[in-house]
Amino acid sequence: QKMTVKAVKMLCTTPNVYTKVPDGGWGWTIAFAFFFVEALTYGIIKSFGVFFNDLMESFDETNSRISWIISICVFVQTFTAPLSTVLSNRFGHHFVVMAGGVLISTGMVTASFARTVVDMYVTIGVISGLGYCLSFLPTVTILSQYFDKRRSLVTAVASTGECFAVFSFAPAITALKEQIGWRYSLLSVGVLQLSIVICGSLLRPIIIKEQEEVKAQPPEEPTETKYMLENEQTRTSIESIDSGVEITTSPSNVPGNTKAEQKSEEPKEHVQILVENNSTPPEPKTKLLDFSVMRDYSFICYAFFGLFATLGFFAPSLYIIPLSLSLGISKDHSAYILSAMAIAEVFGRISAGWVLNKKPIRKIYIELICVVLLSVALFAFPFASEFWGLMTCSIFFGFMLGTVAGTHIPLLAEDDVVGIAKMSSAAGVYVFIQSLAGLAGPPLAGVLVDTTQNYSSAFYSCAAGMVLGAVFLSLVRPCKAGLCHRQQQCAEESVAEVVPDLPDDFIEMDIGKAENSGKGCDGT
DSSP states (O other): OOOOHHHHHHHTOOOEEESSOOSSTTHHHHHHHHHHHHHHTHHHHHHGGGGHHHHHHHHTOOHHHHHHHHHHHHHHHHHTHHHHHHHHHHHOHHHHHHHHHHHHHHHHHHHTTOOSHHHHIIIIIIIIHHHHHHHHHHHHHHHHHHOSTTHHHHHHHHTTHHHHHHHHHHHHHHHHHHHHHHHHHHHHHHHHGGGHHHHHHTOOOEEEOOOHHHHHHHHHHHHHHHHHHHHHHHHTTOSOOHHHHHHHSOTTTSOOSOHHHHHHHHHHHHHHHHHHHHHTTHHHHHHOSOGGGGGOHHHHHHHHHHHHHGGGTSHHHHHHHHHHHHTTOOHHHHHHHHHHHHHHHHHHHHHHHHHHTSTTOOHHHHHHHHHHHHHHHHHHGGGOOSHHHHHHHHHHHHHHHHHHHTTTTGGGGSTTTTOGGGHHHHHHHHHHHHHHHHHHHHHHHHHHHHHHTOTHHHHHHHHHHHHHHHHHHTTHHHHHHHHHHHHHHHHHHHHHHHTTHHHHHHHHHHHHHHHHHHHHHHHO
16 A cells, blocks of 8 residues: 555655545545546547447448457456556556556557557557556555545545546537547547546555554553562562573563563564564565455455456447437437436446445445346346437436446455455456456447347347346355454464463463462461
């Protein structure tokens, strides 16, 4: 969670130091930056359906081949998530996000000059896809570090940038295409995405310095006084206890020498512990990426949820305009449907953040309910046959998509999944696993459309993936509860094995001292 000193020096960025998670402060600036990063990454990806028919006509390609553009982009974005985590831990979040903004803009601008669909695969798919990963993941990770109690609400509200982008970009790009064509429109989008560099420059590292003295001193003083009392009692009968104590027991259990030695030995252990606590943050950073989360069954189930749920994240927004056009709806009204979906997603994200911000609620169960309802929304699309029916389905889908899309990555920070300590590495591994579905989702839907000659089949494939995701999400909490129970049993067993050994030594010594002191009292 903390930036290393080397990274801070390299970036010439002053870290924000707090004694606890601020739940605000510079975090509001991070949230503001995340809003625009969302708008210029996922907002553009979801608005790319506006170019779908233009690309099919220009390159004379099928649905499935055109859909590979976004598919490769999403795959590269998610597949390189561990690389994003490594680079962020090594060089800092703000440098990585700025580099990502340059890559995104370069890919989009170059794509506007593409002559074949393969050129689009390389420019938008690979170059911009890598930039999307480097821009999005570090921003959401550092935002989670600035907030604790308000994390769900702030992340959900900040992530609405994606929705506002779809709402505004879809009609704007449609109108712009009619004036200057799709190539110059794509060029304009690429230039606009260069502003991600500004957002990246606002990201500042955060350091949480805990109060060590309060934790170390109180428990230590009572033990010292106990040992000192024992020394005083023993001295009443034995003048020189050094040799006797050293022969019969270890100095770690009984203070055998003097009070000065007692003070010099006990605090030393605790000083070492405090130094280790202060030096532990850089040590995980040297690992750069921690794959130990893969041993957590609850995380594995959550990763499979993300894998299958991703099938339903991108294809609907990609195919909603072709579906509406196939039903005889005009281009303008089709763009309005996509915009309505985006606005509904805004309310969904805010509502989910507000609900998850409530204290007594088990967040993982709220997420499960939202995923089930999202599956219902996907199944409803094929039954729409005219404008208002499709508009209703889009609004319902957009709202439920907002509840899931805005919370599934920040939910990794909850104790039901992996916790905030492993959030950075878990997010990289989680998004990496999602890459398979990001690669297969849109082309699978495209193949179904080409085979059945019906756009409704694309939504069935999305719904099937979302149902499987709901099944794995329902297993997260039981797996976590079982893991915690096993860890408690192991801890109790280890304590039961270790504790009797030392106290037996100590009790025998105390009995010996009591007998000696008793004899001394009787003899005097």
